[in-house]
Amino acid sequence: MRTKNKTEGQATTSFIEQARRAQIIACVIDTIAELGYEQASLAQVGQRAKISKGVITYHFASKEVLMQAVVDEVFGQFAAFVTARVPDDQPWDMLRAFLQANADFLKTHRKQLLALFAISRNAHDLTLQGYSPELDIERIAALLTEGQRQGTFRDFDARIMATSILALRDSLIAQSAKQADLDIDHYIHEIISLIDHAIRQSS
Amino acid sequence: MRTKNKTEGQATTSFIEQARRAQIIACVIDTIAELGYEQASLAQVGQRAKISKGVITYHFASKEVLMQAVVDEVFGQFAAFVTARVPDDQPWDMLRAFLQANADFLKTHRKQLLALFAISRNAHDLTLQGYSPELDIERIAALLTEGQRQGTFRDFDARIMATSILALRDSLIAQSAKQADLDIDHYIHEIISLIDHAIRQSS
Amino acid sequence: MRTKNKTEGQATTSFIEQARRAQIIACVIDTIAELGYEQASLAQVGQRAKISKGVITYHFASKEVLMQAVVDEVFGQFAAFVTARVPDDQPWDMLRAFLQANADFLKTHRKQLLALFAISRNAHDLTLQGYSPELDIERIAALLTEGQRQGTFRDFDARIMATSILALRDSLIAQSAKQADLDIDHYIHEIISLIDHAIRQSS
Amino acid sequence: MRTKNKTEGQATTSFIEQARRAQIIACVIDTIAELGYEQASLAQVGQRAKISKGVITYHFASKEVLMQAVVDEVFGQFAAFVTARVPDDQPWDMLRAFLQANADFLKTHRKQLLALFAISRNAHDLTLQGYSPELDIERIAALLTEGQRQGTFRDFDARIMATSILALRDSLIAQSAKQADLDIDHYIHEIISLIDHAIRQSS
């Protein structure tokens, strides 16, 4: 089986292999977006991909490995996109850029984010290497602490505030899941304003 | 079968019946808290209650009915507790009391709230009579609008703010799920402060 | 348990006992007529009788025994009714009277006959003491043979003809099951005419 | 899953697939013939086929689909056989040929017919596409009416007579079920004679 040999250091991943993996991952995303995590069985995924269930098991050692691959793929894109949009700037500008980048990614990658969140919610035991909300929290908290040091932000518990900011970001994604035609720009504008008022040092 | 006769309006539910139902509901809560919603099969619940699977089916016509009963039970307690703690007062005082009441309930009913949220997340098709996040959103939004009318709160989209406030409340519960020894009082104090700054009219 | 003691020769079957048994048997008949044999579970029967399942098991040692009791009851009435209507007369007159009596009983005991046939079709292993199509076949065959001896009936295989006559009787009952407003008198008239032509010696 | 892809119009059903389906259908027929419809569980069928229950579900989406497949298979053969034996001739010749063809098929396909009748009796909710006793009744009734028009047959209710003829055919099958060594040729000869006398215009 391919996925087992890979660990033996065979560097050359064939083109077909990569294409199949990408196709399967895309179908997992579609299936979760349409049916939800619980209904996303390998049979359903295979049906959408018009391939047999066996192919999936061939390319991914187990369902857990497959879900991990989806998380890696989506979170990789997500993180790269957001990182590219956050300049090395003043804390508040970086934070605002971070939030706006999240919203912009959501506009073009709604299905992917829904899948990412669905998997991370349901697959408790999944190690979910790479995708760790914890990391985000620490980065945001560092920004907040820096802003406090500069006197731009008021006094608060930076970790809780970071967690809260991410919770608000998540709630935007959750709302988008429920309501396909949500006005994302308006929503993120309100959230940025909310956070702005919540953290800035009142003069 | 008990659950079928009940619809005939037999008001007297026997003591044993009530005890068993309560026991089973408690075991569902424990099981979800320990294993998550997906792993909470009737077999697992029965094992925890040290009863056979059949007993559960005897007292609850189906798994859906059982989950609804758990929701009814927990949400009933939750709503009653919170309602009792929210005085008919100024918008901000009511909002603060609402948030504090949520935190206080969480302190004594952590498992119950985890189960409530897990069920409402996963059981899409469940009608979930009674428990509707939408209702909460509308009540909070009404409070916010009233505060804006009085000039106490600044200008913002009341529905988005309400959704955000509940998202922050939910994030406290989610954090509590991850970290059993979370300092809830500190957390809710920070969230209340966050919201206070986010909505009040700056003089 | 009552039903076990009965074999010990306790002649006095209490009034309550008899009433309960009759009530339960009536409910079995109703349930089979409404839902069919397969759906006629003890729970369904109990629900119709507004008694608990336990009562049924109390009065009838097993489901098989219960079904036997229904068969005994219905077939007893059926046989008594038909026997009373068949005079000791010429073969053809007796045969015609037999068929008409069957139709007359069907008119007033449709549900009972449906239940009787449903049980005898489905309960293969049931011994069905008392109710034996075989007996009917022999009686009819004897009539036919007598008619042949007298020269009234033509030459045919009396057993097959008897079986066929009963099959036609049964098909009337089956039609009545499918079509509640069947014109039974017209139907039996046609069948009697059919049989008349089929068996009589053409002059 | 095979049975789901089939709807996509994949005309090529693999050899193994066909063989398995045929094997399973044959085992259903055997099981019903031996144990009756009610006892014919998937477990019993699988046991006879020496395959696991899962294999059945793999090839047939549900038990209902499986039973429909059995009906299609058996009724298809049955209808084709009978149709081929009924020439376009005078009503009485056609009717006689129809009855004889039924008997001939029964001689070589006893188990199959028992299964067909058992399924159609018990599976009420099954749509049972294709196999409709009603259709047979209408065809026979049309023959009878034509014979009446020609003056070959006497005056009678054609629908009731058609129903009766089919009831006699069914009673032959039922007798064959009870008595494995039944002399089918003798039986059908008697039934044909019976019907002949019952319907022909006496000169």
Added chain:
DNA sequence: GATGAATGAGATTTCATTCAT
């Protein structure tokens, strides 16, 4: 006599996974 409660076997179905080709 009566009943609520409990049980456990068995039915259908879904699904991740394995395997031979």
Added chain:
DNA sequence: TATGAATGAAATCTCATTCAT
């Protein structure tokens, strides 16, 4: 590489039956 085929565990639900009160 790919796939159809098979498997078996587990899940929900039904039901006849047993039992303590």
